[in-house]
Amino acid sequence: MSDNPPIEFEFPSLRRWEAGAAPYIHVKESGKPGPTVMVTALTHGNEVSGAVVVDALLAAGLAPRHGTLIFSFNNIDAYHSFDARTPFKSRMVDEDFNRVWGRLDQPPTTTEMKRALIVKPFVERADLLLDLHSMHDDCVPLMLAGPLDKGVALARRVGTPVDIIRDAGHAAGMRMRDYGGFGDPKSPKNALLIETGQHWRASSVAVAKDVTARFLAESGVVDAADLPAGWRQSTPAQQRVVEVTHAVATKRGNYQSVRPFEGQEVIDKAGTVLGHDDGEPVTTPYDKCVLVMPSSNRPLRAGVTVVRLGRLA
Ligand SMILES: [Zn+2]
Structure with missing residues (x-):
């Protein structure tokens, strides 16, 4: 299947x-x-x-x-x-x-x-x-x-x-x-x-x-x-800006996320384990770390970015 x-x-x-x-x-x-x-x-x-x-x-x-x-x-x-x-x-x-x-x-x-x-x-x-x-x-x-x-x-x-x-x-x-x-x-x-x-x-x-x-x-x-009718959706009450500080790439394509993420989760504590690359833990470098475009559910090639990490501006 x-x-x-x-x-x-x-x-x-x-x-x-x-x-x-x-x-x-x-x-x-x-x-x-x-x-x-x-x-x-x-x-x-x-x-x-x-x-x-x-x-x-x-x-x-x-x-x-x-x-x-x-x-x-x-x-x-x-x-x-x-x-x-x-x-x-x-x-x-x-x-x-x-x-x-x-x-x-x-x-x-x-x-x-x-x-x-x-x-x-x-x-x-x-x-x-x-x-x-x-x-x-x-x-x-x-x-x-x-x-x-x-x-x-x-x-x-x-x-x-x-x-x-x-x-x-x-x-x-x-x-x-x-x-x-x-x-x-x-x-x-x-x-x-x-x-x-x-x-x-x-x-x-x-x-x-x-x-x-x-x-x-x-x-x-x-x-x-x-513009075509019906294209506009309602406007969000607020936008937020996330500044990307790190891009985490998998060394050999052997990255395992600890759980599925859908992106834009804010991880409270520095040092939280996000996943393992070749068995090495990948952790958040600071408190209130935002996960940008995590790839938690696909086979990966070596060198591919598996998640970007960012701060709320
Ligand atoms: Zn694209």
Whole structure:
């Protein structure tokens, strides 16, 4: 019996969006002054909630009132490689599209580097970027605001989800959301990355719709009334910011969590055992430690981050 999680919504057929400003990239100009705003889906090919949203907005013919709106299905080849028997494999073709952004000056050797070079001029045009992701495990939605104050401020203006994560990205390579002006504190450019929940939960689509509607309205390129009815959810009473201080990677892929975690648990005491890596205890380094995106229920490869640890800001 398969222990793959259930797929709760239908995957969109995206071949109709191949022809655009570049393959699977669509640019809509208002002809009026305003920001260039980009919404991207499928940076990871199996993270489909964002693709449902971009597909729906393209199908609805959403056009900007001011500035320019760009939509992209980033790792479309990975999406098209989806096989329900091995659903996690379609995250990428050769490598992680979201780790190549620091080495695009090098000759492209992988499907993802080649695709990133096609997407790059559009990312460089964008003043504001929303990158739609989802999670392997059943975790609560998180807004990854990057390391800078401006990212946290934008996440607060969007107003949802509850948890804003301030993080420096991955040692393994630069993310798209940190590329160029997005990662420069002096640049007005700004980017957000939403993790909507588990990849194939219907609730992840609801989160992707809500966040995208709020982001586009906040950007000023469209009016809130231009967006599909019913996408906005209620606004949480409060958001909280968690600053990531540690990323715990498994040495050899032999990590066992002491129990299932769903993420954003606050562990009261320093020294609490979270799990064992190769038999060595992994403990909380300080009191009131927040567990960010714990992976407690899957086979792991060596070097994979099993949990990030953070402080409430
Ligand atoms: Zn992702």
